[in-house]
Amino acid sequence: MTKKYELLLVLPGTLDEKEAAKQIQEIKESLTSQAQDIELNNLGKVRLAYPIKQIRYGYYYTVIFNAEPEVVINISNKLKLRSDILRSMITLFNTNVTATKKIMYSTNEVGVTTMMEREEGASPSPKSAPVSKPVAEETKVDLKDIDEKLNAILENENIIPGV
Template sequence: MRRRNYEATFILNNEITEEEHEAAVERIKNSVEGSAGDITELEDWGEKRLAYPINDLYSGYYYMLNFEGNADTVDELERNLKLIGGVMRYMVIRVDE
C-alpha cells in the first residue's frame, strides 16, 4: 500500500486527570506507530474554548498529529480515537503533497 501524509486533530476532555490525559496521548501515538505509521510531529495546542458546548463542556485540550502511513494506519487510529474515553472530537485528513 502507498504511504501518504496525514493530519489528525483531536480534542481531549479537560476534566480528565493528568495521568489519563498522558495515557490517552500515548495510546494515540502507539496506535499510529503500531500500524506501520511514522509520527512526524505532535503539537499540543493547549486548552482552548470550544466553538459550541460538547456534553456540557466549554473547553478542551487540542492536539495536532502529523504522521505518514497507509489506509490501515488511519483505520487503526480512528478506531482508537473512538474507544478512548477522553476524546471529545477528532478529524483525520490526508495532506496533499
C-alpha cells in the first residue's frame, strides 16, 4: 500500500543556484524511477543553525511523493550515500501539519489575548473594542480651591517640620 512521504533535502550553500538546481533535478530523476506523484518545492537558501561540514548556508528543498514503505528505505539509503547532500530526512506527509492554518486572536475583558484556530468556512469575527471599566466622572477642581486648602494645611500648628 502506497503512502505519501515528504523528503527534506539540504544542499550546500557553496553551490550556486544553477548547480543546486542541477543537483536537485538529478535527485528528482532518481526518485521518479521508484516513486509516483513527485512534487518538488524550493524553500530557498537559508542560514543553517550550526555549520555542517564547515558550511553555514544551505539550499532547502522538500519533495512530496507516494511510495511503498520498502522503497522508502531504499531511497533513504541511496540519499545517505550521496556526498553532495548535507542532510536529508524522510517523514510521512501529514496534511494537518503542512496545511496553512488560519489563526484568530481574541482578547477577553481581563486583557488576556488567546490564539485559536479558525475554521475554514468561518469568517473572521468583527473585532470589538476591549472592555474597559467605567470611569467615574472627574470633577474639575479650581486652582483657587487648591491654594486655599494648601494654605490651611501650612497654617496648621500641628505639623511637625522635617517629618
